[in-house]
Amino acid sequence: MTKQRVPRYSEMMNPLLAALRDLGGSGSISEINETAAGHLDLPDDVLEILHNPEKSNQTEVEYRLAWARTYLKKYGVLDNSNRGIWVIRPEKRDVEQVDSDEVVRFVRELSRREREEREAEEPEEASEDAPEEAKTWRALLHRVLTQELSPDGFERLTKRLLRESGFVQVEVTGRSGDGGVDGKGILRIGGLLSFHVVFQCKRYQGSVTSPHIRDFRGAMVGRADKGLFITTGHFTRDAVREATRDGAPPIDLIDGDLLADKLKELRLGVEVETEVVERVRVNNEWFRFI
Incomplete structure (x- = not known):
């Protein structure tokens, strides 16, 4: 393509x-x-x-x-x-x-004009051309998750992520022939409700397609109330449609961007420093009445 x-x-x-x-x-x-x-x-x-x-x-x-x-x-x-x-x-x-x-x-x-002004002030610095909203930490995190973290490490990270998000009794159970189910857990909501959830966590650099979702759903039927599919990759439109298909057990999807946001929110391997910027403005009108 x-x-x-x-x-x-x-x-x-x-x-x-x-x-x-x-x-x-x-x-x-x-x-x-x-x-x-x-x-x-x-x-x-x-x-x-x-x-x-x-x-x-x-x-x-x-x-x-x-x-x-x-x-x-x-x-x-x-x-x-x-x-x-x-x-x-x-x-x-x-x-x-x-x-x-x-x-x-x-x-x-x-x-x-902005580039010329920057070069005049700091000629030794060069900035990579990228959309304004591009986040360099996302690219670094994506590389760590897909290239540096082992498959077992990614499963352990998923286990920690789910526990930090309110799951209990989280287990990694993935084994050959298990239809893509990597683990299970119980999500407790407000101390009153609970849902049995099975999950699949895969380090994909490409797209997760609808057959992946169908295979996962087939493996989860009769074993849980909901399914959760976590990937470092991207879900195709057909995969999203399949996950939310009427009459089928629901499957929630977490792609690489949502995974990065959640790791940032929970401070799991992502450190956030808040900078306070002071802006000073002279109020000319104020001095007129001194």
Whole structure:
């Protein structure tokens, strides 16, 4: 599968805006990506092309949508919060379409001036060209999980993750011929309800497909209330549909991005330092009344 079949990021700007309008003017990255993919009307095999399997589980479409968001933010149409929610700026809510060529020209000129200013101040520093929302810690974590951590280590990490998330009696039981069930546990909610859960944890650098989900469901039937599939990779659209198919035992999915977020939230192998930035502004009006 070639990346040439994926539309350019500039061609994704208006479908991206349409997706945000469908979502009511704001949305998470995953919501935007899924809705924009519908507007782009791309076949599944194109949507599943990975940008760089060695570094992340991000698809090429998701990568180019990230660039589209970055360009539209610099152009002044979009904004985003620290929690990763993207919004159409209030004063731009009436904008239904943009001239993508004009957006590209504006942002490239802006970036050129910013780059010249940075080089003038710190000429020895060079920054890698990447979408604004790209998180370098995610790429590093993805490499550690897929290349440095052993399969047994990944199972132990999953066990710790589930326990930290409220599971009890967590066991890793994976064995040959077990249909992909790697373990089981009990999720307790509020001290009143409990659900028996079986899980599969796989270090994939590619996509998890619907046959993987069907095989896992077949192995979990009669053994648990719910299934949980955890991967460092990416779930195809067919896999997501299969996991939530009506009338079938439900399976919750945790892909590489959600796994990274959870490890960060629980501080499992991910350290977070909060920096406080002091901004000082002189109030000219105040001095007029001294």
